[in-house]
Amino acid sequence: MVEFEKSFSEKDWMDTSARWSSDNGDKTLRLDYPLTDKSVIVDIGGYIGKWASEIYCKYGCRLYVYEPVKAFAADIRNKFEKNARVKVFDYGIAHINTQAEISVIAESSSLFKGGADVESVYLREGAEVLTEVMKDAGVKRIDIVKVNIEGAEFSLLEHFIDTGIISKILNLQVQFHIFVKNYEYKRDSLREKLSKTHELTYDYPFIWENWKIKPPVEIMSDKLVIVKTESDKI
Numbered sequence: 126m127v128e129f130e131k132s133f134s135e136k137d138w139m140d141t142s143a144r145w146s147s148d149n150g151d152k153t154l155r156l157d158y159p160l161t162d163k164s165v166i167v168d169i170g171g172y173i174g175k176w177a178s179e180i181y182c183k184y185g186c187r188l189y190v191y192e193p194v195k196a197f198a199a200d201i202r203n204k205f206e207k208n209a210r211v212k213v214f215d216y217g218i219a220h221i222n223t224q225a226e227i228s229v230i231a232e233s234s235s236l237f238k239g240g241a242d243v244e245s246v247y248l249r250e251g252a253e254v255l256t257e258v259m260k261d262a263g264v265k266r267i268d269i270v271k272v273n274i275e276g277a278e279f280s281l282l283e284h285f286i287d288t289g290i291i292s293k294i295l296n297l298q299v300q301f302h303i304f305v306k307n308y309e310y311k312r313d314s315l316r317e318k319l320s321k322t323h324e325l326t327y328d329y330p331f332i333w334e335n336w337k338i339k340p341p342v343e344i345m346s347d348k349l350v351i352v353k354t355e356s357d358k359i
Contacts, residue, residue, distance in 0.1 A: 133309050138331050145332045154327050154335070158269060158296060160184040165262045167191070167255065169218045169281075170273040174201035181211060186268070189258050193217030193246035194229055219248035219277060220284035251281055252288040259293065271298040276305045279315065286318050297323065297336040 148154070156179055160166075164186035168177045171192035181188055188211040192198040198215035205211035219225075229242040255267060272278050278299055285291040297319070301312045312331075323336035 133303070133330060135303070138303055141329050141332050145329045150327075150329065150333060155298065155333060156180055156183055158184075160186050160268055162186055164268040165189070165258065165264050166269045166271070167258055167267055168271050169251075170271075170275070171197070171201050171213070172273075173197055174204050174213075176271065177201065177211065178204060180269075181205075181208075185210070187262055188212070189262075190214065191216065191218050191254070193227060193248065194244060196229075216247040216249055217274065217277075218251045218254055218281060220251060220280045221248070222250045222253075223248050251284050252290040255285075255290050255293065266293045266295055269296040269298055270294045273300045276302045278302070279305060279308075279311045282315050282319075286315070291319070292322055292338070294323075295338050296326075298333065299336070300333050301331050303331050 145151075155176065158164075160180075160183075162185040164184060166177075166180060166186050166188050168188060168190040171177055171190040174190065174192075177188055177190050180186065188205075190201055190211065190213045192201060192213070193216050195215055198213055202213045205213060217225075217227075225246055225248055226243050227246050229244050255270070258267060259265065272281065274281065278301060282291075282297075282299065285294070285297075291297070302308065305311065308331075319336050323338050326335045326337045328334045
């Protein structure tokens with residue numbers, strides 16, 4: 126694979142991280158959505174369930190949490206043990222169904238890093254899982270899909286776009302990572318494709334960004350149909 130020139134450095138990442146902290150993004154941007162207790166959220170890369178807990182406490186919405194590391198998934202299950210509105214699954218989400226090895230490094234656990242503690246994990250194909258979620262929840266779309274999977278986000282989002290399941294996601298909250306080969310080129314390519322159906326609501330490069338589906342929209346069968354309103358004609 127050709128190596129592309131990088132313009133976003135580790136120093137840029139540190140500066141962006143500091144700006145995110147200064148803006149209190151974890152307590153504001155990542156939680157401030159027009160949700161209700163009927164909203165459906167998918168958390169891909171749940172770790173120990175901190176964000177899942179916070180978003181649930183704020184809205185009481187229905188949550189589907191996916192975490193492939195067994196010990197972390199068990200922690201999340203314990204947190205929501207008596208809560209039927211939160212479903213926890215001890216496998217990961219990817220662009221294909223496969224078995225893989227993950228280096229267990231706390232919140233940095235990754236398929237793309239080496240480490241002494243390695244665990245075999247099962248990954249399920251993303252579009253298939255999201256379709257199951259919508260069927261189980263009785264909805265035609267998912268309010269938020271949060272993705273933080275330490276490098277595997279690039280192939281997963283490409284899969285979401287290629288399969289068309291991206292049109293069922295109202296908000297995509299994603300963290301891209303800089304340790305993957307050609308990370309900047311891959312992110313730019315995905316963002317160009319995402320911009321056809323979604324628009325950025327906040328953007329802290331390689332920290333967190335959110336893509337909201339372009340309004341107004343109507344989901345019909347497997348196609349995304351843009352609906353013109355009277356205000357659009359003025």
